[in-house]
Amino acid sequence: MTTFIELLLGGLSIGSVYALIALGFVVIFKATEVVNFAHASLLLAGGYVTAVLHDDIGFWPALGVGIAGAAVVGSAVEFLVMRRYRGSDQSVLAIVTIGVDILLTTELVRRMGTDVMALGDPWGDDVVTVGGVTLAETRIAAFLVAGLLITVFLLAFRFTSWGVSMRAAAENPQTAALMGIRLGRVSLSAWAVAGALAAVAALFLTVFPTPGLERATSLAALKAFPAAILGGLDSTTGALVGGLVVGVTESLATGYQSDLSFLGRGIGDLAPYLVMVVVLLVRPAGLFGTKELSRV
Amino acid sequence: MSEATKDATAPAATAGAPPAAGTPFTGRLRRPAPYLWLAGSVLLLLFPFYLDRFWLQAGLFAMAAAIGAIGLNLLTGSTGQLSMGHAFFLAVGAYGYCVLAGESSTENGHALTGLGLPSWLAAVLAVLLAGAAGGLFSPIAGRLSGAYLGIATLALIFIGQHVLFNAGSLTGGFNGRPVPPLSLFGFTFDDAEVVVAAVPFQSSEKLWYLGLAALLAGGLFARGVLRGRPGRALNAIRDHRIAAGVMGVPVARYRAGVFVLSSMYAGLAGVLLALVFQRTVPEYFGMILSLEYLAMIVIGGLGSVAGAVIGAAFVSLLPQVLTHYSDSLPLVSAPGTGGIAPGEASRYLYGAAVVAVVLFLPGGIARLKTPGEKKK
Numbered sequence A: 001m002t003t004f005i006e007l008l009l010g011g012l013s014i015g016s017v018y019a020l021i022a023l024g025f026v027v028i029f030k031a032t033e034v035v036n037f038a039h040a041s042l043l044l045a046g047g048y049v050t051a052v053l054h055d056d057i058g059f060w061p062a063l064g065v066g067i068a069g070a071a072v073v074g075s076a077v078e079f080l081v082m083r084r085y086r087g088s089d090q091s092v093l094a095i096v097t098i099g100v101d102i103l104l105t106t107e108l109v110r111r112m113g114t115d116v117m118a119l120g121d122p123w124g125d126d127v128v129t130v131g132g133v134t135l136a137e138t139r140i141a142a143f144l145v146a147g148l149l150i151t152v153f154l155l156a157f158r159f160t161s162w163g164v165s166m167r168a169a170a171e172n173p174q175t176a177a178l179m180g181i182r183l184g185r186v187s188l189s190a191w192a193v194a195g196a197l198a199a200v201a202a203l204f205l206t207v208f209p210t211p212g213l214e215r216a217t218s219l220a221a222l223k224a225f226p227a228a229i230l231g232g233l234d235s236t237t238g239a240l241v242g243g244l245v246v247g248v249t250e251s252l253a254t255g256y257q258s259d260l261s262f263l264g265r266g267i268g269d270l271a272p273y274l275v276m277v278v279v280l281l282v283r284p285a286g287l288f289g290t291k292e293l294s295r296v
Numbered sequence B: 001m002s003e004a005t006k007d008a009t010a011p012a013a014t015a016g017a018p019p020a021a022g023t024p025f026t027g028r029l030r031r032p033a034p035y036l037w038l039a040g041s042v043l044l045l046l047f048p049f050y051l052d053r054f055w056l057q058a059g060l061f062a063m064a065a066a067i068g069a070i071g072l073n074l075l076t077g078s079t080g081q082l083s084m085g086h087a088f089f090l091a092v093g094a095y096g097y098c099v100l101a102g103e104s105s106t107e108n109g110h111a112l113t114g115l116g117l118p119s120w121l122a123a124v125l126a127v128l129l130a131g132a133a134g135g136l137f138s139p140i141a142g143r144l145s146g147a148y149l150g151i152a153t154l155a156l157i158f159i160g161q162h163v164l165f166n167a168g169s170l171t172g173g174f175n176g177r178p179v180p181p182l183s184l185f186g187f188t189f190d191d192a193e194v195v196v197a198a199v200p201f202q203s204s205e206k207l208w209y210l211g212l213a214a215l216l217a218g219g220l221f222a223r224g225v226l227r228g229r230p231g232r233a234l235n236a237i238r239d240h241r242i243a244a245g246v247m248g249v250p251v252a253r254y255r256a257g258v259f260v261l262s263s264m265y266a267g268l269a270g271v272l273l274a275l276v277f278q279r280t281v282p283e284y285f286g287m288i289l290s291l292e293y294l295a296m297i298v299i300g301g302l303g304s305v306a307g308a309v310i311g312a313a314f315v316s317l318l319p320q321v322l323t324h325y326s327d328s329l330p331l332v333s334a335p336g337t338g339g340i341a342p343g344e345a346s347r348y349l350y351g352a353a354v355v356a357v358v359l360f361l362p363g364g365i366a367r368l369k370t371p372g373e374k375k376k
Helices: A003-031 A039-056 A059-085 A090-112 A137-159 A160-172 A173-176 A183-206 A218-224 A224-231 A236-255 A255-262 A269-282 B002-014 B023-031 B030-052 B053-078 B086-100 B119-136 B145-164 B203-227 B230-238 B241-246 B250-278 B285-302 B306-323 B343-359 B371-376
Strands: A129-132 A134-136 B105-107 B110-112 B194-196 B200-201
Touching: A003 A039, A003 A134, A003 A137, A003 A160, A003 A183, A003 A224, A039 A059, A039 A090, A039 A218, A039 A224, A059 A090, A059 A134, A059 A183, A059 B343, A090 B086, A090 B343, A129 A137, A134 A137, A134 A236, A137 A160, A137 A183, A137 A236, A160 A173, A160 A183, A173 A183, A183 A218, A218 A224, A218 B110, A224 A236, A224 A269, A224 B145, A224 B371, A236 A255, A255 A269, B002 B110, B023 B371, B030 B053, B030 B203, B053 B086, B053 B203, B053 B230, B053 B250, B053 B285, B053 B306, B086 B119, B086 B145, B086 B250, B086 B285, B105 B203, B119 B250, B145 B285, B200 B203, B203 B230, B203 B250, B203 B306, B230 B250, B285 B306, B285 B343, B306 B343
Parallel strands: none
Antiparallel strands: A129 A134, B105 B110, B194 B200
């Protein structure tokens, strides 16, 4: 039972990190109708900046620069590339982001080489034990920070004028533009926010118990895709639920690996995708996604 | 397209032409296209006599890639359905062939299962197997559109990698498994030397002609599909799904069908790749491979067979060319020496090419207008 609770809590924590990534992904999709396959490389960029700088300027400033850096990279991608394609077909836009992803990932992976880079976080490998349940401090920090950021984001989405313009643009771009909302700014800010959230997620994907930032980190970041799509690509709630589902599934599948040995080694990494396939079989629009309705 | 060329070449044809120039047949003889095709085919048929093994292998990779890219282009270019799972179906083809044609054996202490079927039958069955795998995914492939399907098919890559690494008795696990040579009508495509016109023919030389034949057949079949009724239905689904449905196109069935067809192309490409490699390793069939195939069809031109072939040649020959000439190229250096390795350099190039082509050449390289056409 203790193991189960530990795994569940660990899963919720990593799930909240996935939710953070998926949220950025969903925000970009809502604001610009772009399915952003370059999201994992935004995350890698944020993590890389933090990892390079933390030795010289300390962890917190480095994290700040990392977050700002990923936001800048995100907005640069929007401003320099995606803006030129506005109005193109959805799958063409997606393919353009794949091109961007190939470029960014190749560059970052080349810089990283085969190194495993530490991000210099203050938590180290400390653990907290409450009533027999042991949890790493990093996991608690991840859960709290992700929860806080998600709350702030959702409040801003609901109550600030930025959030209102974002939702209006998502609802109907033409009308929003006619009402004086600058769509360019909306999509620019969506990419910046997504980049910043991804950079925070990069921190928590690379701290203890994971060894550090390496090539494989982008594979971990990819798990936010099933999270986003099983929740429903156009639903922020869906991103949260999807992230948690993916996190818990992964954690449980990894934890009970020995009982699932007939499925082969490393089933934990596969579990999120299997869950996604099952959900899509039952609900093609995802758990919370709006069914595509069209009037003719 | 043909109208434009006719007009552009008409003045040239009349200048100093014999009186029969007006008839359709001789008119056709005066256009450059058939001669280019003829010269190209003769060149392709002669390559094994002159090129060394390295370039033949590079060419074979390009042919296999072209077959796979034609399949993906039917799905993504013509129907607008994004697929990231192409590498999975390539793997099904490659490993399916190995399992079906290979004998049961023990290698490095691993038991490998093989059915020992005749290898031509195994190749055909492997292609069908890839199609069946696509069919299994069709409940999803039929219902999801565009980029949604792209994410859903990510699952296939990871499932594929998992199975390849874990189902050791079928796939040989991390080390992969050897590929039995193909034999067709008693002729074996192996490394045994056959001397043709004083040129020793080994597996690459023999496979070259097999690859050409497979590519030609695949290309013609895809062209037939695209030019006929199914092709129009697919394009209609891409351009306006609801309108297509209203006009009586069974959208889900066509989407599922083209997914299966594209998986079969991938399966064929996989079989050919396996025959060229002579050993299948699981790492190869990862996500990067899928991305490469998407890059191919975008660079070459979405929705056209020629585009897929051009793009495949570009993306798969680029790293080989860069590796071969890495000494004499600026900025590119051999792997492990600190500079930009050829593999990375080629990834930069085709990544940038994807972004640029969509912006500046929406039809890809295949739709590049020749100067003569532009004047018109």
